[in-house]
Amino acid sequence: MSLTIADVEHVASLARLGLSDDELERMREQLSSILEHIAVLQEIDTDRIPPTAQVNALSNVLRDDDVRPSLTQERVLANAPQSRDGFLEVRAVMGEAEGGGA
Amino acid sequence: MSNRDLTRLTAAEARTGLHAGDFTSVELTQAHLDRIAAVDGDVHAYLHVMRDVALTQAEAADARIASGTADVLTGVPIALKDILVTTDAPTTAASKILDGYVSPYDGTVVSRLRERGAVFLGKTNTDEFAMGSSTENSAFGPTFNPWDLTRVPGGSSGGSAASVAAREAVISLGSDTGGSIRQPAGFCGVVGLKPTYGRVSRYGLIAFASSLDQIGPFSRTVEDAAIMLNAIAGHDPMDSTSVSEPPPDFRAALRTDLTGVRVGIAREYTVSGMEAGVTSSVSAAIAQLEALGAELVDVSLPHTEYALATYYITAPAEASANLSRFDGVKYGLRVDAPSLQDTYRQTRGDGFGSEVKRRIMLGTYALSSGYYDAYYVKAQKVRTLIKQDFDEAFKRVDVIAGPTSPTVAFGVGSRTDDPYQMYLADIFTISANMAGIPGIALPCGFSEGLPVSLQLLGKAFDEQTLLGVAHAYERAAGWFAHVANL
Secondary structure, eight states: OOOOHHHHHHHHHHTTOOOOHHHHHHHHHHHHHHHHHHGGGGGSOOTTOOOOSOSSOOOOOOOOOOOOOOOOHHHHHTTOSSEETTEEOOSOSSOGGGTOOO | OOHHHHTTOOHHHHHHHHHHTSSOHHHHHHHHHHHHHHHHHHHOOEEEEOHHHHHHHHHHHHHHHHHTOOOTTTTOEEEEETTBOOSSSOOOTTOGGGTTOOOSSOOHHHHHHHHTTOEEEEEEOOSGGGOOSSSTTOTTOOOOBTTBTTBOOOSSSHHHHHHHHTTSOSEEEEEESSSTTHHHHHHHTSEEEEOOTTSBOOTTBOOSOTTTOEEEEEESSHHHHHHHHHHHBSOBTTBTTSOOSOOOOGGGGOOSOOTTOEEEEEGGGOOTTOOHHHHHHHHHHHHHHHHTTOEEEEEOOTTGGGHHHHHHHHHHHHHHHHGGGOSSSSSSOOOOOSSHHHHHHHHHHHHSOHHHHHHHHHHHHHHSTTTIIIIIIHHHHHHHHHHHHHHHHTTTOSEEEEESSSSSOOBTTSSTTOHHHHHGGGTTTHHHHHHTOOEEEEEEEEETTEEEEEEEEEOTTOHHHHHHHHHHHHHHHOGGGOOOOO
16 A cells, blocks of 8 residues: 555645645655555455444443533633633634635 | 662552551652652653652641541552643643643542542653653653663653652553553563553543553552552543443452463464563463463464554544644644644644654544545454454453563664554554453563563453452562662
8 A cells, every 4th residue: 555645645634734745755655654564454354243443332321411510711721822801712714715704 | 767768668568657657658758759869860751740749748648647547548659641631730641732731620540549648759751642662752752761771661651660660659650552551561570550441530541542541550569550450440420431330449359379260371472573581481470370270271362463453543543533632722832823724734743743643644544535444444343353352262261361562672762763663562462452351561570681571461340360360470470579770
């Protein structure tokens, strides 16, 4: 399994991961090599085998939807890189072309 | 008692001494802080030493012991892997992206230890986000093996393993996703226990691979591992994968005679390229189990050879989802850029180290449209087969014995160029995480002057048998008496 630079760029974009040109090339080589090792799984016939996502035989765990103590807004925002008036502050989500912003 | 002697105590011995008035928790804590000051410049087990917190906790512990309301761990100095969140020290997961982060809440294991009056010496080094087998992937520099400072301590919980081996802590906590407790315990010549998945709450453990992660102790004896498991095990409403059955008293399961115990020997746990000194020490340990009364039974785990490939799809896939929360918005590093999308990309590009990026990429690829069935679902199906291998084997045996790792601790820098070579260090430990079963690593001899480790694997939720067999071997073999000459 040999990946192209375009493959790596596509995956990096899905992962919102900024990679330099050097990193892209190194990642292309290393991921290709790891995928070759992983290809060993194709040897096994798993047609009739159910998948296992987690091992404990638990189904959904529910609780009553009651009000309980939680962290204060102040404590939660204490680690925020930027906040204003009790909100997390980020760059505009909508592009200017779409009429976002003020 | 001299400072040097105080750092040689087990938790069980420390408790006896504290309650007899031979020394105070403040003295015991100070002895460990002095030891850290003396050797941690060389070992680098700690990322943050919690000096003031520790001494305050020690004073409170002394008062509690005097009042007669102490727990077995009250006043005992311990270390926490820096992936367990704490309100009174930074938690970084050894990543630049969390540099300086202080959690607004304590992890459940941390709260449980606080309630018991344990003393927190500090936060220990790890591979970034617990991704690695040597602790060389820490953004804050590697930890070195106390037995030989040119070797790695193993990983990812290398700082926790080294802190106990270097007598910089009595017990420590780590986390094990594919061997990250057992493998470094083996490399550092201490005991490391990965409990059954669901035995210990993961609330407040920074998530790597949520279906595999489990918290567990490092200690100098099996009894101390049982003491720590007693303290941290049990249901937690904040982790719905923690099981609801109340845990037993693990310390009561310790035994010295193995009559009636069936020990499985899996032929798949002998691989080419295994170090001769590892093979001979582990064989001798298995012979000793038989001499203690155990019956040896051949078992087969035919899908063992596929465990590594299965793991390197499953764990990165889960990690790629878990680590999406580090985006420069709510906490941690933000690298500001003109658009929100570019802020995400640059923050994550600058904040994560190369192994973390590699695994995010691998996991994202395995989950991406067109590859999901071929990689992620395929791995989940093979995971079923790996689990079935153990289910079959444990119909015939009580524990399975073999080596923890194929080699002793390798040299710093010797495997960093080839990711897959590094992954092979976990070849014997990964299957237990895939199957969710408990495993313990304990010293069983030396090769090239470095510790060799015996791994015992047990049935899900049967840590008692595992600890019982481990204790019997440990007492008979006596390797715990060897300490790193540092």
